[in-house]
Amino acid sequence: MFSGVAKVTRRQRLRVPAVMAVLVMLLFLNGASGTLLFARAKPDPLVRADAIVVLGGEHDGREAYGLKLAEDGYGSTVLISNPYHPRDKTMKDVCRSRADIRVICRAPVPSTTRGEAIMTRGLADEYGWTSVIVVSWRYHLPRARRIFEQCFVTPNRSVIMRDVPRRYPFSVAQWQYTYLYQYGGWVKAEIQGQCD
Secondary structure (H helix, E strand, O other): OHHHHHHHHHHHHHHHHHHHHHHHHHHHHHHHHHHHHHHOOOOOOOOOOOEEEEOOOOOOOHHHHHHHHHHOOOOOEEEEEOOOOOOOHHHHHHOOOOOOOEEEEEOOOOOOHHHHHHHHHHHHHHHOOOEEEEEEOHHHHHHHHHHHHHHOOEOOEEEEEEEOOOOOOOOHHHHHHHHHHHHHHHHHHHHHOOOO
8 A cells, every 4th residue: 555655656756847848848849939930030022012001019110110111112001000099199190191191090890910901901992902011020920921811812912021120128938928829829810711
């Protein structure tokens, strides 16, 4: 009877290091693959498009970058996703009328990347857009590209993915979370499939 208790205890002692080893391996794989796929995602070369679409996320310079692309001649219309509070000061500034650029600020429904792609498709139908530049975080580009391929791209429509020119001073834990979130969003996009 005593030897049976000792065997269970030894098994239990071995279980904890085994679980820890598996967890460390999963975190390593998440970090390594996420770095290659998301953190080092390559933006597309800039070419002129019918519109510049700035995805929501945070006020990290993305709105100003989208407007600058238009000022530099890469598009005459800037669609800015606006899921923010109505009193958001940044959005009040970027959504104001401009003489040389058409600025469209809209809240996507649903308030997700998929909702933004659907919103872009609707405006493309309305205005005859055949190409758009999509601006987001660098690590969001692969997933956003996939969603726009599902909901916007057709044989007659194309998308150019560009990242906000900024640095990401994330901790290891923040990068781990970011990669897990992007993988989760990718799985969700694959489950949802093509937009209607």
